[in-house]
Amino acid sequence: MSCRIVIFYFSRHGATQQLADAIAEGVSKAGAEPLMRTVESDSEAKSARDISISRDDLKQCDGLILGSPTRFGHMASGLQKFWESTSSEWLAGALEDKPGAVFTSSQSLHGGQESTLLTLALPLLHHGMTLVGIPYSEPAVQQTQSGGSPYGASHVDGISNTLSAHERQCAIRLGQRVSQIAKAMQELPKP
Numbered sequence: 001m002s003c004r005i006v007i008f009y010f011s012r013h014g015a016t017q018q019l020a021d022a023i024a025e026g027v028s029k030a031g032a033e034p035l036m037r038t039v040e041s042d043s044e045a046k047s048a049r050d051i052s053i054s055r056d057d058l059k060q061c062d063g064l065i066l067g068s069p070t071r072f073g074h075m076a077s078g079l080q081k082f083w084e085s086t087s088s089e090w091l092a093g094a095l096e097d098k099p100g101a102v103f104t105s106s107q108s109l110h111g112g113q114e115s116t117l118l119t120l121a122l123p124l125l126h127h128g129m130t131l132v133g134i135p136y137s138e139p140a141v142q143q144t145q146s147g148g149s150p151y152g153a154s155h156v157d158g159i160s161n162t163l164s165a166h167e168r169q170c171a172i173r174l175g176q177r178v179s180q181i182a183k184a185m186q187e188l189p190k191p
């Protein structure tokens, strides 16, 4: 049975996209299919390489991982605008029970990553998703000197333009974990 994980993100300059790509690697490693999706934006945005999300993606996916640059401590407005257009999918329970997770990139270490990760989680919880983080059994969560947290994958762009080994490992692990849970949920009897 195929298992499709939507990686829904926005990235203006490419930092959040590096996380999205590492998460996709984790999804593939777990034997699931990563579907890269973004929001309508200017053609200069790095994430314009990927296609825009459709509301059918919410119905058809088996899990969804949401990522944004940290913008004044919360998600970019284009992503929020999309969630505000999903009332009918919310009422229909399109994402209910499916595993979901979050990721972000910020300029500075204490510039609001955790508030962004927590607020990214809110629409997923309202849609009834099963929230997945990164467990402390993952050594990279304990050892990181930059991004990577139990709340989700992250990167601090002001420390390095590329993902650290720990940030990358956290992102891969998150993609794997969401996929493994999605696959296990496919085996459960339908209520």
Ligand SMILES: Cc1cc2nc3c(=O)[nH]c(=O)nc-3n(C[C@H](O)[C@H](O)[C@H](O)COP(=O)(O)O)c2cc1C
Pocket (backbone or CB within 6 Å): 010, 011, 012, 013, 014, 015, 016, 017, 068, 069, 070, 071, 072, 073, 074, 105, 106, 107, 108, 109, 110, 111, 112, 157
């Ligand atoms: C409008 C705006 C607000 C931002 N707010 C924050 C912030 O609150 N904290 C922070 O550390 N970085 C902030 N940044 C920087 C971005 O989060 C950071 O550069 C991020 O890595 C960009 O991701 P991208 O390369 O995927 O676009 C802000 C950037 C913009 C344009």
